[in-house]
Amino acid sequence: MLEVSVISVALLTGFISGLLLSIPLGPINLTIMNEGARRGFKWAFLVGLGATAMDTVYCAIAFTSFSALFRVRWIESCMEVFSFAFMLFLGIKFLMATTVVAPLPIGRTARRIEERLEGKFHAHSAFMTGMVRVACNAGVLVFWTILAANFMSRGWVRPRWDGKLACIAGVALGTGLWFLLFSRGVSLGHGKFSKQTLLRIEHLSGVALVVIAFIHGCNIAWQLTRHQM
Helix, strand or coil: CHHHHHHHHHHHHHHHHHHHHHCCCCHHHHHHHHHHHHHCHHHHHHHHHHHHHHHHHHHHHHHHHCHHHHHCHHHHHHHHHHHHHHHHHHHHHHHHCCCCCCCCCCCHHHHHHHHHHHHHHCCCCHHHHHHHHHHCCHHHHHHHHHHHHHHHHHCCCCCCHHHHHHHHHHHHHHHHHHHHHHHHHHHHHCCCCCHHHHHHHHHHHHHHHHHHHHHHHHHHHHHHHHHHC
16 A cells, blocks of 8 residues: 555656646747647647657656665755755746746757757657657756656655656656647637737746745755754
């Protein structure tokens, strides 16, 4: 029974994070919004499916490549504080968004590399378009690395294969669900799904991230107080 509970928590953690992080305006949502109404639901969803596949790959790399570091106590503590600051920063960024920008920019040099990679791959199919656009955004891997550290340090995802796989599966389900619903909404709306509507949704996801960061910060403060007593 305990095993099922631990796996369920990891699955739910992945699902919520995948869902929340797919909402903000970025290359994939803009591609679906701009082309989905013209080409229909199938094309839009295939773009989202490609993005989901690459997001899941990056999430898997983050969990499998860096997990050994998170077992060192001082690194685990540092990552807890850093993940709190990062989630708070990202939540405020989403709340303050007024224009359409990529959600995870990491500098001009990285952006130039992304543009060169996109040009080199020449993605023509809908699935490959979604996959390449996520693959070329190195910030996605950075973000999942930070989240993987936070999830395992908090005990939400057990640093074993069953816990990691459950969280990765949850990410795929949450991300895929958003793109499914968004693609359907765009195809039915016939272009009426405005950027302003997406900005409002992004602001809501920002509120959710700020609330999560606040709870996480309170938990860190409680732990510090407990160790001092």
